[in-house]
Amino acid sequence: MVDLAPAHRDAYLELARRRRLYGGLLLVIFVAMMAAGFRLAESRNAGGFVDGLPMVLAFPSEVLAEAWQKRANLPGLLMAHLPSLVETLNIAAVSTLLGGLVAMGLALLSTRGLARWPRLTGVFRRLMDALRAVPEIVIALVLIYILGGGPVPAVIAISLHTAGALGKLFSEVAENADLKPVEGLASVGAGWGQQMGLGVLPQVAPNWLSYALMRFEINLRASAILGFVGSGGIGYDLKLAMQWGGGRYDEVVAIFLLLFVAIVVIDRISDHARGRLVRG
Amino acid sequence: MTKTATLSPALTGTVLTRFARRRLAAFAVPLAILAYLAYAAVAFDVAGLAGRARMDNAAVLLSDFWQHKTHVTRDNRTGALRVAIDGEAKGVYPADRLPAWIATQGDATRIDLGHGHVVTYDADGARYDVPGYGLIDIRPQDGQLHLTAPQPLPDWISASEGRVSVTTEAGRFAYTRSKVETFRYEPGWALFFFTLDSPFHYMSWPEIAASALWGPRVDPDLPNVAAMARDFWTNAMWRHGDVIWAMFETVLMAFLGTFGAAILALPLGFMAARNMMPLGALRFGLRRIFDFIRGVDGLIWTIVLARAFGPGPMTGALAILLTDTGSFGKMFSEALENIDEKQVEGIRSTGAGAVQRARFGVIPQVTPVLLSQVLYFLESNTRGATVIGAIVGGGIGLLLTQAIQTQKDWEDVAYYMVLIVLMVMAMDSFSGWLRRKLIKG
Known part of the structure; x- marks a missing residue:
C-alpha cells in the first residue's frame, strides 16, 4: 500500500480542484455562448421559437392529410x-x-x-x-x-x-x-x-x-x-x-x-x- | 543441385484463370466507367450545352468581377449631366466633384476615355474621336440623328434613325433622342471603402492616414477614425455592415446547430449503444429514429422548419441541429460501443454507480473521438449553412442568391464568394486548432 505524503496529496487535490474549476468555467462560458447565440438568432428570425414549436407538425400533417x-x-x-x-x-x-x-x-x-x-x-x-x-x-x-x-x-x-x-x-x-x-x-x-x-x-x-x-x-x-x-x-x-x-x-x-x-x-x-x- | 518447385496442373489452371480474370477486370472497370460517363453525357445533353451556353453572360460576369463602369449620361432634353458608377443612384457623383477625366465648360462636356479616345457632348450633339479611325459626329435634326463618320461603317458602330451606339476597347457610347451615354471601364471595385457622399472618398491613402491621426475633424461630433468606420460600415454600395452581420449569422447557424446537436445526441447515443443500454427495444427504436432523421435529409427538414419558424438564422440553426442529431446519434453510439471495457470495470470495482461509470470510465475515452467528429461537422456545416441560408433566407447565402438573381451585381457576387471562402478557411483552421488543443496526445 502506497501512502502519499500529505504535501503531495494536498498538491494533487489542489490540482484536481483547479482542473474542475477551469472545466466548470469553460462549461459555463460555453452554455452562456450557446444561450446568447440562440437568443440572438431568435431575435433575427421572422418567427419565434415558442410560437413556432406547435406549428412544426402542422405543415407535415397538412401535407400528409x-x-x-x-x-x-x-x-x-x-x-x-x-x-x-x-x-x-x-x-x-x-x-x-x-x-x-x-x-x-x-x-x-x-x-x-x-x-x-x-x-x-x-x-x-x-x-x-x-x-x-x-x-x-x-x-x-x-x-x-x-x-x-x-x-x-x-x-x-x-x-x-x-x-x-x-x-x-x-x-x-x-x-x-x-x-x-x-x-x-x-x-x-x-x-x-x-x-x-x-x-x-x-x-x-x-x-x-x-x-x-x-x-x-x-x-x-x-x-x-x-x-x-x-x-x-x-x-x-x-x-x-x-x-x-x-x-x-x-x-x-x-x-x-x-x-x-x-x-x-x-x-x-x-x-x-x-x-x-x-x-x- | 537445386530443387525446382513444380505445380500441379490443377493449381496452374487456377492461377492462370485468376490472372486472366484480373486482367479482364483491369480493362473492364475503366471501360464500364467510360461507358457510364458516355451514357451520362447523353442523358445530360452535353452536346446541346454549347448551344445553350451564354458566353456573352460569361463575358459580362468576368468583366464585372474585376472592373466597374462609370456611366456619363446627358439628358438631351434638359441638358442635365449625371455621372454615376454602374448607373446606380447610390453612386452618383456630386456635380462639383466629377472625376478628373471629365471636364465641363458651359454646355460642353469632354470625356477622356484614355488611349486617345475622347468623347465630347455639346449643344450641337456629340462627337467621339476614335484614334486610328476618325471622328464620329452625331447631330440631332428634326427628331432624327445625323451620323457623320468615315465610311464604310465598321461593325462596332451600329446606327439607326433613333440610335447610334459605338463599342470600342476603351468604352461604350450610345446616342438616342432622349439621352447620350458613355461608359468608361476601370479596373477594381468602385467605392469599396467609402461612397461618394463620404468626405474620405476624395482623399488619398496618405491623406486618410493623416486625417485619422491628426487631421481636423470632418464631422464635429466624431473623431475621424470613428467617422471613417461609420462611413465604411454604412457604405450603401457594398453594405459592409449587413454583409458582416450575414457572415456572423451563418457562422452562428453552424455553431448553434452543431453544438446543439452534439449536446442532444450525447445522451441519445448512450441510450442507443449496445453496451450501455440493456433495453433492446429502446435501442432499436432510437436507431431507427436516427436513420429516419438522416434519411429525410437536411433539405426536407429545412423546408418543414422554415414553414413553422419563418425565415431567419434560428430556422437554419434548428435545421442543422435536427439533421446532425441523427448523424451524431449514430456516430456517438458506434463510438461508445467500441470503447475499452477495462476502464469501466475498474471504476465499477470501486463501487461506482451507472452515472459515475459513464462519467469516469466512458467519457474520458470517447471525448477525443466525439470532439473530433463534432469539430469536423462544424467546419462542414459552415459551408452547409451558406446553402441552408439560401433556402431559409438568412445569412450570407441569402445575400449571395439575391445578388445572383439580380444578374448584374456580379462584383457583389465576387465579394461574397471571396468572403465565404475566407470564412470557411478560417473555420477550417479554427476547428483544426481547437482539435489539436483539446485532443493532445
Missing part, C-alpha cells in the same frame, strides 16, 4: 418523378466519379514521398483547400447563369468540391502506403505512372473506394439540395411542387418518398460495401 386523400394518385406520381430521381442519382454518381478521378491525381501529387514534383506538393495542397472551401452552391449558381439550367452546372460544382474533399482524404491514406513496392518498381525502371498504378493503387484502393462511396452518399444529398436552389433533378421538382402549395401535396409526398427511399437504400448499400472493403 391531403396526400392521404389523394393516395390513389401516388403510384402514378412516383412513376412520373422517377426520371428526376435518376437524374439526381446520375448527377451524384458522375460528380463522384469525375471528382474522384481528379482527387486521385491531386492526392498522389500532394503526398510526400509519392509526388511527381516534390517541390509542388504545397501548391497542390492549397489547390485542394481552395476547392474544398468553395461551397457547391456558389459555383452552381454562377454556372447556371452562364450555362443555363440543367444538370451540368450541378455536376461541375459538386465535382470540384468532391475533388478537394476526396483529395485530402485520399492523400491521408496514401501517406500511410508502404513505399517498398514503389522502390521495387523504380529499381526496374518503371515510370511515375507505373509506380503509382502498380505500387500504390493496389494498396490504397479499398480505402479510397470506401471514401468515394461515403462521398457518393454526401453528393446525393448535395445534388438534391442544388436542384432545389438551382435546377435539375428531383430537388427542382420538389421546389415546383412546394411553390404550388396546397392542392399538389400528393406530389410533394411522392417526391419526398422517392428521395427518402433512395437515400436510405444507398446509405445501407454503401455502409455494407464499405464495411466489406475496409475489413477485407
Whole structure:
C-alpha cells in the first residue's frame, strides 16, 4: 500500500480542484455562448421559437392529410418523378466519379514521398483547400447563369468540391502506403505512372473506394439540395411542387418518398460495401 | 543441385484463370466507367450545352468581377449631366466633384476615355474621336440623328434613325433622342471603402492616414477614425455592415446547430449503444429514429422548419441541429460501443454507480473521438449553412442568391464568394486548432 505524503496529496487535490474549476468555467462560458447565440438568432428570425414549436407538425400533417386523400394518385406520381430521381442519382454518381478521378491525381501529387514534383506538393495542397472551401452552391449558381439550367452546372460544382474533399482524404491514406513496392518498381525502371498504378493503387484502393462511396452518399444529398436552389433533378421538382402549395401535396409526398427511399437504400448499400472493403 | 518447385496442373489452371480474370477486370472497370460517363453525357445533353451556353453572360460576369463602369449620361432634353458608377443612384457623383477625366465648360462636356479616345457632348450633339479611325459626329435634326463618320461603317458602330451606339476597347457610347451615354471601364471595385457622399472618398491613402491621426475633424461630433468606420460600415454600395452581420449569422447557424446537436445526441447515443443500454427495444427504436432523421435529409427538414419558424438564422440553426442529431446519434453510439471495457470495470470495482461509470470510465475515452467528429461537422456545416441560408433566407447565402438573381451585381457576387471562402478557411483552421488543443496526445 502506497501512502502519499500529505504535501503531495494536498498538491494533487489542489490540482484536481483547479482542473474542475477551469472545466466548470469553460462549461459555463460555453452554455452562456450557446444561450446568447440562440437568443440572438431568435431575435433575427421572422418567427419565434415558442410560437413556432406547435406549428412544426402542422405543415407535415397538412401535407400528409391531403396526400392521404389523394393516395390513389401516388403510384402514378412516383412513376412520373422517377426520371428526376435518376437524374439526381446520375448527377451524384458522375460528380463522384469525375471528382474522384481528379482527387486521385491531386492526392498522389500532394503526398510526400509519392509526388511527381516534390517541390509542388504545397501548391497542390492549397489547390485542394481552395476547392474544398468553395461551397457547391456558389459555383452552381454562377454556372447556371452562364450555362443555363440543367444538370451540368450541378455536376461541375459538386465535382470540384468532391475533388478537394476526396483529395485530402485520399492523400491521408496514401501517406500511410508502404513505399517498398514503389522502390521495387523504380529499381526496374518503371515510370511515375507505373509506380503509382502498380505500387500504390493496389494498396490504397479499398480505402479510397470506401471514401468515394461515403462521398457518393454526401453528393446525393448535395445534388438534391442544388436542384432545389438551382435546377435539375428531383430537388427542382420538389421546389415546383412546394411553390404550388396546397392542392399538389400528393406530389410533394411522392417526391419526398422517392428521395427518402433512395437515400436510405444507398446509405445501407454503401455502409455494407464499405464495411466489406475496409475489413477485407 | 537445386530443387525446382513444380505445380500441379490443377493449381496452374487456377492461377492462370485468376490472372486472366484480373486482367479482364483491369480493362473492364475503366471501360464500364467510360461507358457510364458516355451514357451520362447523353442523358445530360452535353452536346446541346454549347448551344445553350451564354458566353456573352460569361463575358459580362468576368468583366464585372474585376472592373466597374462609370456611366456619363446627358439628358438631351434638359441638358442635365449625371455621372454615376454602374448607373446606380447610390453612386452618383456630386456635380462639383466629377472625376478628373471629365471636364465641363458651359454646355460642353469632354470625356477622356484614355488611349486617345475622347468623347465630347455639346449643344450641337456629340462627337467621339476614335484614334486610328476618325471622328464620329452625331447631330440631332428634326427628331432624327445625323451620323457623320468615315465610311464604310465598321461593325462596332451600329446606327439607326433613333440610335447610334459605338463599342470600342476603351468604352461604350450610345446616342438616342432622349439621352447620350458613355461608359468608361476601370479596373477594381468602385467605392469599396467609402461612397461618394463620404468626405474620405476624395482623399488619398496618405491623406486618410493623416486625417485619422491628426487631421481636423470632418464631422464635429466624431473623431475621424470613428467617422471613417461609420462611413465604411454604412457604405450603401457594398453594405459592409449587413454583409458582416450575414457572415456572423451563418457562422452562428453552424455553431448553434452543431453544438446543439452534439449536446442532444450525447445522451441519445448512450441510450442507443449496445453496451450501455440493456433495453433492446429502446435501442432499436432510437436507431431507427436516427436513420429516419438522416434519411429525410437536411433539405426536407429545412423546408418543414422554415414553414413553422419563418425565415431567419434560428430556422437554419434548428435545421442543422435536427439533421446532425441523427448523424451524431449514430456516430456517438458506434463510438461508445467500441470503447475499452477495462476502464469501466475498474471504476465499477470501486463501487461506482451507472452515472459515475459513464462519467469516469466512458467519457474520458470517447471525448477525443466525439470532439473530433463534432469539430469536423462544424467546419462542414459552415459551408452547409451558406446553402441552408439560401433556402431559409438568412445569412450570407441569402445575400449571395439575391445578388445572383439580380444578374448584374456580379462584383457583389465576387465579394461574397471571396468572403465565404475566407470564412470557411478560417473555420477550417479554427476547428483544426481547437482539435489539436483539446485532443493532445
